Amino acid sequence: MKRLLLFITLFSISAVGFSQFKDPVKWTFAAKKIADKVYEVTYTAVVEKPWHIYSQTTPKGGPVPTKFSYKTNPLLTIKGIPKETGNLQKKHEEVFGVDVQYFDNKVTFTQIVNVKSSVKTNVSGTIEYMVCNDSECLPPKKVSFDLPLQ
Template sequence: MKSILITIYLFTLVITASFGQILKPVQWNFSSKKLDDKTYEIHLTASIGPGWHIYSQFTPKGGPVPTTVTFNKNAAILSLGKPQEAGKLQQKMEKAFDMEVKYFADKVDFVQVVKIKTQTPQNFSGTIEYMVCNEKQCLPPAEEDFTLTLR
C-alpha cells in the first residue's frame, strides 16, 4: 500500500512539473567590441530555439510587437545612429495579422555603435523588448535588461 501511494505521488509530481514548464525559446547574450579608443559596437544577440522566431524592429503598426531596443541615458555616451539588425531576415504573409511581416529565426544580432566622451569606464545599459512566436502560438512580449561596462 505504501509503495502504491509513493508511485501515485511521484506520478502526480511529474505531471505537475511538466505542466509548470516555462517556455523561454530565446536566449540573449550581451557583449561589446572596442573599435577604437572611444568607439564601441554593442551586440545584443538572440539565439532563437527551433521553430520560433522574433520580429524585426521594422514591423508595421497593426502587426506583431516589433523588437524594440531602449538605451538608458548616460551623458558620457553618445549613440551613433539606431541599432542595426544582422541576421537572416525573412518575410512572410501572416494570416493572424493580415499583413506581410519581417522576422528572424535561429539567430539575430542587434548592433549599436556608441562613442564614450570620457577616459573613465562607463556603464551602458538598456532593455530589449521582443515577442516570440512559432506556427502555433505567440508568447506575451518579454523584456531583457542588460548592462555592459565600456573600458
C-alpha cells in the same frame, strides 16, 4: 493532514503548469572598443526551432517588434537603432493582416556607442521582443543588459 496533502498536490500541479512557460530565446551581449571612445555593442539572440523573433522594423498592427531602450547616461551618445544581421524572412501574416519581418535561428543586433570622455562607464537598458511559431505567440518579454565600456 488532508489540507496539507491538498495544498501540496495543488502546489505541484501549478508548479508543473508554470514550468511550461519557457523562453525559446537565449541572449548574449558583448562590447568591443573599435576606435578611441567608440564601442560596438552586440546583442545576439539564438532562437530555438520552430520559434522566430521579429525585426525592429515589423510594421504597426503586427506582432511586437524587437525594441531597444537605453538607460540615460550623460557619458554616452547612441544614435539610431541597432543594425540587424541574420536571415531576414518576410511574410504576409493573415492573423495580423500585415507583412511581418522576422529571424529564425539566430540574429545579431549591432549598435555603435560613442563615449564622451575617457572614463569607465556602462551601457545598460532593456530589449523587448516577441516570439511566435506557426501555431502560437508568446507574450512580449523584456530582458535587461548592462555592459561595461572600458
